[in-house]
Amino acid sequence: MKDKIRESKLALISLFLALEVVLFIALDFGNIGPVFKALAFLLTAILAPFFFEEMKVDLGQGLYVLLMPILFYALVTLVAPAYGSYPEMYSNEVFMQLPFITRLINLLGIVGLLLLGYFIGKSEVFATKHIFIVILAGLAAPVLISLFATLINYGFFHPLVYKSLVTYYAGHEYEVSSQASLLYGFRIMVGDLKALASMAVIITSAGFGLLFVNEKKDKFTIISLVVISAVGVLTLIFTASFAALIYLLPALIFALLLKFDLLKKLKNKVTLGVVIALVGLGAIIFLLTAYNIFNLQAVWQTNRVTRKLFFNGYMQRFYIIFKEAFGLRNLYGHFAMTVEGYKVFPSGNFLFDAMWIDGLIGFVALLAFFVMFVIRLVKYFNKDKDERVLKVVLISVLLTAFFRFMLRYPFKIFTYQEFSDINNFPLINSPLFLVTVFIAGYVFVLKEDKKIEEEEVTHAEK
Amino acid sequence: MRKNKWIALLISVLTLTGCKAVTETFEKGAFHTQDFSENYYTNIPERYLTSNYEETVYEISDRININQPLDNAFDNAIRNDLVNQNLSLEEAIKLYGSAETKAIKKEDFRNEIEYMEAIFNSLSSAQNDKASWINYAANNNLVKGKYSKAIQESFKRGIFSKLTDGIIKCDGTGPKVRMQISEQGMGQTFEHELISYNRFVLSARGGTSVDYGSYGKARVTKAKVKINISFFIEKSTTNSASKHTVTFIVPEMHSDNEAILFTSIISFDLREVLGAETLKRVNGLMISYELLEHEFLKPGGVLDTSLNEEFALMLYEVMLPYSSWR
Numbered sequence: 001m002k003d004k005i006r007e008s009k010l011a012l013i014s015l016f017l018a019l020e021v022v023l024f025i026a027l028d029f030g031n032i033g034p035v036f037k038a039l040a041f042l043l044t045a046i047l048a049p050f051f052f053e054e055m056k057v058d059l060g061q062g063l064y065v066l067l068m069p070i071l072f073y074a075l076v077t078l079v080a081p082a083y084g085s086y087p088e089m090y091s092n093e094v095f096m097q098l099p100f101i102t103r104l105i106n107l108l109g110i111v112g113l114l115l116l117g118y119f120i121g122k123s124e125v126f127a128t129k130h131i132f133i134v135i136l137a138g139l140a141a142p143v144l145i146s147l148f149a150t151l152i153n154y155g156f157f158h159p160l161v162y163k164s165l166v167t168y169y170a171g172h173e174y175e176v177s178s179q180a181s182l183l184y185g186f187r188i189m190v191g192d193l194k195a196l197a198s199m200a201v202i203i204t205s206a207g208f209g210l211l212f213v214n215e216k217k218d219k220f221t222i223i224s225l226v227v228i229s230a231v232g233v234l235t236l237i238f239t240a241s242f243a244a245l246i247y248l249l250p251a252l253i254f255a256l257l258l259k260f261d262l263l264k265k266l267k268n269k270v271t272l273g274v275v276i277a278l279v280g281l282g283a284i285i286f287l288l289t290a291y292n293i294f295n296l297q298a299v300w301q302t303n304r305v306t307r308k309l310f311f312n313g314y315m316q317r318f319y320i321i322f323k324e325a326f327g328l329r330n331l332y333g334h335f336a337m338t339v340e341g342y343k344v345f346p347s348g349n350f351l352f353d354a355m356w357i358d359g360l361i362g363f364v365a366l367l368a369f370f371v372m373f374v375i376r377l378v379k380y381f382n383k384d385k386d387e388r389v390l391k392v393v394l395i396s397v398l399l400t401a402f403f404r405f406m407l408r409y410p411f412k413i414f415t416y417q418e419f420s421d422i423n424n425f426p427l428i429n430s431p432l433f434l435v436t437v438f439i440a441g442y443v444f445v446l447k448e449d450k451k452i453e454e455e456e457v458t459h460a461e462k
Numbered sequence: 463m464r465k466n467k468w469i470a471l472l473i474s475v476l477t478l479t480g481c482k483a484v485t486e487t488f489e490k491g492a493f494h495t496q497d498f499s500e501n502y503y504t505n506i507p508e509r510y511l512t513s514n515y516e517e518t519v520y521e522i523s524d525r526i527n528i529n530q531p532l533d534n535a536f537d538n539a540i541r542n543d544l545v546n547q548n549l550s551l552e553e554a555i556k557l558y559g560s561a562e563t564k565a566i567k568k569e570d571f572r573n574e575i576e577y578m579e580a581i582f583n584s585l586s587s588a589q590n591d592k593a594s595w596i597n598y599a600a601n602n603n604l605v606k607g608k609y610s611k612a613i614q615e616s617f618k619r620g621i622f623s624k625l626t627d628g629i630i631k632c633d634g635t636g637p638k639v640r641m642q643i644s645e646q647g648m649g650q651t652f653e654h655e656l657i658s659y660n661r662f663v664l665s666a667r668g669g670t671s672v673d674y675g676s677y678g679k680a681r682v683t684k685a686k687v688k689i690n691i692s693f694f695i696e697k698s699t700t701n702s703a704s705k706h707t708v709t710f711i712v713p714e715m716h717s718d719n720e721a722i723l724f725t726s727i728i729s730f731d732l733r734e735v736l737g738a739e740t741l742k743r744v745n746g747l748m749i750s751y752e753l754l755e756h757e758f759l760k761p762g763g764v765l766d767t768s769l770n771e772e773f774a775l776m777l778y779e780v781m782l783p784y785s786s787w788r
Contacts, residue, residue: 153483165487170605170618171627171639176484190483 004050005123011050015125018043018116019134022438025113026138028431030185031422034102037109037434044112047119054122063118063444066376069369070114070437074107076362077428080333083357092337094345094357094424106428110437117441124447128386131442132393133224135435140203140231142183146196147235149181149188159193159240169416179415180239184422195413197241198404202432204232205248205400208255209393221389247404251396258392285310290319317347325360332359346424350409354427366427373440380443394439401432486620493621494637498671499772501642503621506649510694510748515705517692522735523710529727530716531631531665535598536586538729539661539783546660548784551581557601558585558593595630595727599665602783603628613787616653630665630779631725641777642669647690647750648777654787656693656744662708662732663781664691664749667725668717672758672771679758683724685717685773686755686763694746706740708732711754717773725778732782751775 005011021043024036048055055063077083078100085097098106120126154176155161162176169190182191207229213222236244257263289296289310300306309315320339324330334356337345345356355363377398381391412423427433493501527538540558543549555563563584571577585593600606604617604626617626624641633639641648668685690709697703708730716724732741753773755763760773 155484158484162484162487164490165484166490166492167484167487168619168621168623171624171629173488173490173638175490176487179483181483 005125008050011047011123012125014043014046015120015123018047018120019126019131022113022116022131022435023134023138025434025438026135026431028142028183030187032185033429033431034105034109037112038105040116041105041108041112044115044119048115051119051122055118058118058444062372062376066369066372066440066444067111067114069365069367069372070440071107071111072365073358073362073369074110074428076332076358076365077426078103078107080358080362082333082335082424083426086335091420093335094337095335096424096426098426106426110428110434113434113438114441117438118444119441121442121445121447128390128447129218129221129224132390133221133228135439136203136206136228136393136397137224139199139431139435140228143196143199143203143235144231145183146181146188147200147231147238149183150193150196150239153181153188154179156238157240170418172417174415182413184414189419190415191413192415193239193241194244194408197236197239197244198247198408200232200235200239200241201244201247201404202232202397202401204229204236205251205396206393207233208251208396209389211255211259212387212389212392218387218389225389225393247400247407250403251399254399255392255396258388286318286322289315290322314348316342317344318349318352320344321347321352321356325355325363328360330356330359332361333357334359346409346412348408350405350427353409357426369437369440373436376440376444380446383448384443384446385448394443398436398439401436405432488621493642498669498774501637502644502774503641503648504644504646505621506647506748507651507746510649510692510705510746513703515694515703517705517707519707519709520735521710522708522730525735526710526712526728526730528712528714529595529729531596531723531725531727532591532594533727534586534588534590534593535595536582536590536593539595539598539602539663540585540593541582542661542731543784546784548660551578554585555581558590558597560584560587560590560592562587563590563592595665598783599630599663599779599781600628602663602781603779604782607783607785609787613654622650625777625780628779630727631723632778639778642774643749643751643777644774645750645752647748649746649748651694651746652744652787654745656741656782657786657788658738659732659741659782659785661729661781661783662691663727663729663779663783664689664777665725665727665779665781666715666775666777667719668715668753668756668773669776670718670756670759670771670773672718672769674718674758677758681718682757682759683717683719684714684757685753687712687715687775688752688754689728689775690748690750690752692748692750693741693744694748695741695743696745698743701743706736706744708735717756747780749775749777749780 005015018040021036021039025033025040029036059067082094083096083098083103084100085095086093089095120131150158158179159177165176166173167176167179168174174190178193179190180193180196181188182196184191206225209225210222210229213225236242254263257266285296288294289300297311300309300311320342321330321344324334324339334345337343345353347353347356351363351367354366358366377395380386381395384391413419413425414423493503495501529535529538536558540549540554544551544554549557559581563581566577566580566584568577571580584590591597605614605623606628607614609617617623621641624639627639629639666689668687670682672682674681688709688711690707692705692707695701695704695706710728710730712726712728715726753760755761756773759766759769759771
């Protein structure tokens with residue numbers, strides 16, 4: 001198969017273009033993003049015949065299970081009311097006003113991206129390090145441009161310099177310390193500094209891979225990772241977004257555990273039992289509080305600590321969203337931002353946001369995709385022949401993004417009220433989510449080094 | 463060494479230019495505190511007070527129209543826009559026509575004049591709330607009119623945008639939506655120059671710090687105010703710096719009226735009053751006033767010096783419908 005692809009100019013060009021498309025998606029061209037999704041689907045259609053035989057085999061071996069949830073999720077986004085518009089739209093409603101054709105392209109594009117990841121992985125035309133660095137560079141470039149624009153417009157350390165000062169726009173006042181200049185498509189727009197800091201912290205986490213590089217071996221990887229993570233670090237420093245560094249913690253812990261070989265020690269039944277017990281306990285507390293069994297909501301409110309832990313503003317939103325979805329009152333998405341006068345959207349957590357705007361069906365599909373992806377990721381981490389540095393880079397970036405968006409998503413990315421429809425941007429338009437889908441397809445293909453394995457077996461036998 | 467120089471150069475360039483978005487900043491919460499006397503916006507560009515502008519004053523009290531936000535804007539604005547061909551009949555029907563207006567069919571009339579008459583009657587009908595000043599402002603403010611993106615953007619930036627956002631009355635957000643000015647007034651320099659103009663519209667009302675209840679007095683809801691609006695033209699190779707001030711008396715300006723709709727909308731034909739060329743190249747504005755009479759604070763035009771309470775002019779909107787800028 002590999003020979004067949006290498007012999008075909010069409011396949012080679014298409015694979016190269018596919019990587020370009022992924023780069024452009026990572027670069028985030030804002031409202032022209034659907035163009036790249038359409039291209040992703042087109043390239044998938046061109047490449048599919050070359051991988052037809054392998055696909056037939058792999059569909060039965062797990063690719064189908066990875067593909068179906070994302071297809072279902074994308075199907076929900078096609079019909080969920082929040083993605084469309086309505087003749088009478090009010091400010092307390094989410095309407096992303098995406099035309100049907102855009103939603104259809106989203107659907108085709110996301111499926112196409114997953115398959116492109118699979119095709120590129122299967123073809124082995126590109127080295128993994130090149131693919132990862134292209135994606136990371138794509139994510140870092142808008143951060144760098146936004147950093148320059150922010151420095152030009154606000155100067156260095158502006159949250160400290162302009163603390164408690166405001167500017168006015170369209171009659172409303174906005175705090176300078178929370179503003180940044182963000183690249184959106186080909187425009188620089190005033191946005192939330194936290195959105196810039198989030199992207200900065202995500203690309204910074206790629207730098208943890210440097211803990212595992214061999215200085216003599218791979219200068220390209222070292223230089224690329226240094227530059228990419230430096231863009232993130234400098235953005236965080238120059239915009240005085242030091243608080244965002246906290247989101248590096250999970251990736252840092254993971255990298256350190258791996259570096260000092262502690263991960264293997266933690267891989268035992270006791271650790272697994274503790275994790276399952278904690279997750280189970282959390283789920284039970286969540287369920288009991290959501291349905292107010294044993295009058296738990298009142299109980300939590302009697303104590304300041306328990307109130308902040310289990311009955312804060314975010315948790316109250318989560319309870320409502322959960323009950324609406326699992327009470328089967330919200331099957332394929334809601335467009336209201338409030339329930340009985342209580343604000344529920346944005347919830348601050350990307351999974352609960354999905355549960356609200358995509359309903360129970362959309363959420364289950366999305367969750368199933370993430371579960372399948374994590375399973376494949378673990379397999380990739382344990383079995384693929386790729387260098388450890390690349391695996392750490394990938395997992396660090398994904399872990400940081402997941403941790404960040406579990407705690408605050410979506411942002412009010414663009415500050416001014418007139419951009420509210422862009423701000424309610426769906427997960428399906430998020431460059432990070434789209435490259436994650438691509439990566440899911442890519443890591444599905446395990447490049448096992450059979451020779452090394454065989455040698456190891458022989459040594460063991462001796 | 464060379465690299466260090468480049469980095470130093472980059473940092474110094476960014477430091478020097480790092481102010482574009484923060485040229486006009488204010489303390490958070492300024493102008494909307496609980497203390498009336500702290501809410502004045504008093505900024506006037508220094509040169510408007512110190513430089514030598516050649517001033518011409520135009521007294522136009524007899525040429526102004528005064529309306530309220532819910533009044534029909536047809537007679538004092540929309541008709542003018544139609545006559546001056548700034549607005550087509552189709553656009554007028556689309557923007558300001560009620561369901562009845564839109565139902566009027568040309569083929570039902572014997573000739574164009576009768577059809578136009580029917581449309582005009584429908585547009586100017588008191589029942590047609592689509593032609594209210596509120597709707598007129600929503601379509602003709604300086605950020606939503608037929609201006610280029612750059613011009614709209616320039617009027618969106620800065621505190622002056624409170625007067626260009628199309629909100630011509632109190633919207634429930636109190637001082638946040640308006641600009642409270644003292645008799646010394648406020649001034650603003652624009653990023654662009656005015657090239658052509660038609661009408662000028664000012665939406666404002668009076669406001670005081672008087673607690674009428676504590677005096678056992680009825681609320682005073684009208685005030686006689688003299689308003690001065692100065693337009694500034696900077697010195698050029700062909701002209702000296704000039705200032706054209708239109709001044710007019712509003713005999714019964716709404717003041718302290720509890721009903722949020724009671725705002726005075728003052729409009730006049732700027733082109734007719736000053737001529738089509740006079741204000742060409744204007745890039746600045748100053749609005750000041752003089753309280754002439756207030757039944758409580760200045761009864762019969764004599765200031766009651768025993769009182770500490772203050773009168774302020776609350777500005778909501780400045781409009782120059784169908785003006786052009788460069």
